[in-house]
Amino acid sequence: xxxxxxxxxxxxxxxxxxxxxxxxxxxxxxxxxxxxxxxxxxxxxxxxxxxxxxxxxxxxxxxxxxxxxxxxxxxxxxxxxxxxxxxxxxxxxxxxxxxxxxxxxxxxxxxxxxxxxxxxxxxxxxxxxxxxxxxxxxxxxxxxxxxxxxxxxxxxxxxxxxxxxxxxxxxxxxxxxxxxxxxxxxxxxxxxxxxxxxxxxxxxxxxxxxxxxxxxxxxxxxxx
Amino acid sequence: xxxxxxxxxxxxxxxxxxxxxxxxxxxxxxxxxxxxxxxxxxxxxxxxxxxxxxxxxxxxxxxxxxxxxxxxxxxxxxxxxxxxxxxxxxxxxxxxxxxxxxxxxxxxxxxxxxxxxxxxxxxxxxxxxxxxx
Numbered sequence: 001x002x003x004x005x006x007x008x009x010x011x012x013x014x015x016x017x018x019x020x021x022x023x024x025x026x027x028x029x030x031x032x033x034x035x036x037x038x039x040x041x042x043x044x045x046x047x048x049x050x051x052x053x054x055x056x057x058x059x060x061x062x063x064x065x066x067x068x069x070x071x072x073x074x075x076x077x078x079x080x081x082x083x084x085x086x087x088x089x090x091x092x093x094x095x096x097x098x099x100x101x102x103x104x105x106x107x108x109x110x111x112x113x114x115x116x117x118x119x120x121x122x123x124x125x126x127x128x129x130x131x132x133x134x135x136x137x138x139x140x141x142x143x144x145x146x147x148x149x150x151x152x153x154x155x156x157x158x159x160x161x162x163x164x165x166x167x168x169x170x171x172x173x174x175x176x177x178x179x180x181x182x183x184x185x186x187x188x189x190x191x192x193x194x195x196x197x198x199x200x201x202x203x204x205x206x207x208x209x210x211x212x213x214x215x216x217x218x219x220x221x222x223x224x
Numbered sequence: 225x226x227x228x229x230x231x232x233x234x235x236x237x238x239x240x241x242x243x244x245x246x247x248x249x250x251x252x253x254x255x256x257x258x259x260x261x262x263x264x265x266x267x268x269x270x271x272x273x274x275x276x277x278x279x280x281x282x283x284x285x286x287x288x289x290x291x292x293x294x295x296x297x298x299x300x301x302x303x304x305x306x307x308x309x310x311x312x313x314x315x316x317x318x319x320x321x322x323x324x325x326x327x328x329x330x331x332x333x334x335x336x337x338x339x340x341x342x343x344x345x346x347x348x349x350x351x352x353x354x355x356x357x
Contacts, residue, residue, distance in 0.1 A: 051330030
């Protein structure tokens, strides 16, 4: 159908996909919308509990360690590194999608591989942070950190922290697994046979969403 | 947007971001905003200068700005059809109500808790007439 349309396009009168994207991509968008509400619910419940608490631990006191830096007081440094890694992996993902548009198999494979490296690096950072906090006595149900007003902190703080960053980490993990599957398919030539690299775009959407959620987690837990 | 059908669509997509310039520009913007947040955090730690309310509002504004760039450029939503953009963004308006309602609930919960805390003056005022009866 190569109809040139001169008048205003009527999206809902038939003949077109009103959203102008494939079914799979649209469903990925709707899934991400629902996932946004899941994360939103978690973060808002965290906010509600925090607002209802008379005092709360100071994130700059809790998250001030860096691997190998011992007892040095380095608030925000490590989590900034994690943020940087995730943003960077988002960039490599867009570059993979971009190479997909050009149907450049080697390019897609290269950038996907870097994205996987970024994802694994991020997960390793999170594993270190969790282990470190665990050694300090923090876990679900126990909170060794004092509130800002000097009273003992409630386990609400650690429960929300581990649940929400854990849920996000789970998303990163499944993202890495999806990326690995896609990379294998790229190397096998599945998408060349199919004639397009749209699967890379779909998984790319998911990967950017994970980055997007981290932007909010970063603000809610480490900055505010 | 020129109107052709599905076959040319993928090519149009290809043309619209045929240069990787926008990608890197978006990257630098995101990195810049994150660095700005860190600068604000360290200034606040050292000088206690922007009050917490102003600091947090700035953080939230910058977070939304970052979210905009990720969704618009990386997820390409800005370059999709209006129908799709609205289908994704309009439901998110629920968050406006969620945030206001739940955080307000949190505040009122805190006030109740303060009022009922042992030794709090208001508790005594309530308790005193009760003892007379």
